[in-house]
Amino acid sequence: MDSLWLVLLPLALGLFVGAVVVVLVHVAAERGSEAARLAGNVLPPGVAQVLEALASAAVVIDPSNTVRKASPAALSMGLVRNDALVHAQLRDLVDGVRGSGEPVTTDLDLARGPFGDTQLHLRVTVSRVGRRDILLVAEDHTESHRLEEVRRDFLANVSHELKTPISAIGLLAEALESASDEPEQVRRFAEQLTAESERLSRITRDIIELSRLQATGSVTTARLVGVRDVVAAAVERNQVLADANRIEIVARGGKKAFVYGDERLLVAAVDNLVSNAVRYSPGGSQVGIGVRRVEGVVEITVTDQGEGIPAADLDRVFERFFRVDDARSRSTGGTGLGLSIVKHAVQNHGGDVRAWSSPGHGSTFTIRLPEAEPATAGSDA
Structure with missing residues (x-):
């Protein structure tokens, strides 16, 4: 029995010492891991x-x-x-x-x-x-902050633009009352009152249209639209004003050009470009409208022979209420929103609009839209 005990005792001591060593190593490892994490080597789990x-x-x-x-x-x-x-x-x-x-x-x-x-x-x-x-x-929050600034600026601009015709209408109404015994004065004030009310109506209509375009990021009810029909409708809207100013509108191309979109919005976009071209062109000149298809893109180009746009203003013409010549724009009935409407209407169709001008030689605006049938597109319309 004593001899057996002498044999087992060293073995038991060895096992005990081994277990203690294992525990110490594990504790040291845990403490080392915690120390390393606290020192910045390891992030907290997850x-x-x-x-x-x-x-x-x-x-x-x-x-x-x-x-x-x-x-x-x-x-x-x-x-x-x-x-x-x-x-x-x-x-x-x-x-x-x-x-x-x-x-x-x-x-x-x-x-x-x-x-x-x-x-x-x-x-x-x-x-x-x-x-x-x-x-x-x-x-x-950069984008929401930017949109909030745009909203505030837009409201400030709208208030300013509406203030002028509203004030004018009030003053003209008072003038009419005081000139009730003078037929010529009454006629003159009535004409001015009509002009200001029409201007107010145009501004209100354009504000509503632009707000609607900005609220919708894309066209939701698109259908196949013939570009020649769009151009014809825009020309018809401006023909009376063009004839009154002895301006010839010449439209070419577009017979085989089709896009998917909202025809009313596309007509409004082209109408604004043609209207600007007619209003800012000298009497006896020509406004050209060309349509062509190039590599899956339909281009609608409107060119006038007016005074042109200074290079410094060319990048700003699509801004809301921006006018190159404020006095002339007001005299011709411009609201300063037409080109903004063009820009947003075209962007909502997945396209873009570009401007080129040479002061003294006229301006060219080009709408570019994805073609509805790119497989049939060619270089000529």
Whole structure:
């Protein structure tokens, strides 16, 4: 019995020591893993996967303000560069939350990247994550902010544009009352009153049309439309004014040109271009309308022989209420919305509109639309 005990005792001690060593190694490994995570080598479980899946910009920052992980959106917005936050405003927010421990949400306007001119409007939330890290999440509200600015500008412009004819109508109504015993004055004031009311009606109609076009991103009830029919309808609408000003409208091409879309909107777009060409052309001149098919695209070109548009204004002619010659535009009845309507109507059909001009030699506007039957398209219409 004693001899058996002498044999088993060293074996038992060996097993015990081995078990203790295994436990110590496991504890050391666990502590080492925790220390490594706290030192910044490993993110808390699941954080990296969440950041990769986020559509918003998200960044995890360690105690030395080094970016440990950034979502794809944060990188594409230019918020992170060389493992650091680019913008001082973001770094200040992170430092503040690290000091107070309280989460913060605020709106910031930041440049896109270190050298970008484009402004981002962000809703930024900063809070602690884990024991030592800071999580920064930025939601991009740039587009909604831009649309809100556009809405405010549009309302301001509308108020300004409506104010003039409304005031004029009020003054003319008072003048009519005071000149009731003078037939010639009454006739003159009545003519002016009619002109101002027609102008007010045009502005209101164009505002409604433009608002409707901007509210719908695309044409929902498209059908096959013959471009020659569109051009013919636009010419008919402007023929009386053209004849009164001794302006010849010449239309060519379009016999085999078809597009998918809303015929009424397309007629309105071409009508606006033809109307502008007629109103700004000198008497005795010609307005040309050409249609051709080129590599699956239908081009509708309207050319006049007017005064042309200065190069500095050419990029702005499609802006709402922009007028190259404000006084002349008002005298010819322009609302400043016609080219904006053209732009949005064409864009809603998946096309674009381009302008070319040579001061003193006239202007050319070209609508480009996807052809309905590209297999039959050729270089000539």
